Amino acid sequence: MDTRKAVANRLLQLCEENRLSVNALARLSAVPPSTLKNVINGGSKNAGIVTIKKLCDGLEISLREFFDDDIFDDIEQEIK
Numbered sequence: 440m441d442t443r444k445a446v447a448n449r450l451l452q453l454c455e456e457n458r459l460s461v462n463a464l465a466r467l468s469a470v471p472p473s474t475l476k477n478v479i480n481g482g483s484k485n486a487g488i489v490t491i492k493k494l495c496d497g498l499e500i501s502l503r504e505f506f507d508d509d510i511f512d513d514i515e516q517e518i519k
Contacts, residue, residue: 442517445510446486447479452508453498468497 440448454464461479465472470493477483478490488502495505 440510440514442514443481443484443486445514446491447481449505449508449510450475450479450494452510453500453505457498464494464497466497468493470494470497 450464453459454461457464459467461475462472464470465475468475470490474483474490475494478486491505492502495502498505
């Protein structure tokens with residue numbers, strides 16, 4: 440799995456765990472819904488750490504908690 444897909448899957452997982460829609464997470468995070476949808480649907484190749492931090496703030500979790508998931512263990516190397 441590549442990094443972009445892992446981030447998208449983690450966001451969807453967290454939305455499900457918190458019973459939030461994508462639009463609700465966008466509202467809580469002050470991230471435009473179109474930006475969040477681009478991150479999740481692959482329109483954005485790089486979500487950016489600032490965007491991920493805002494999403495974490497909306498979810499009331501730390502960046503460490505966001506990335507502390509098995510989904511990030513088997514990410515393909517980006518530079519080959």
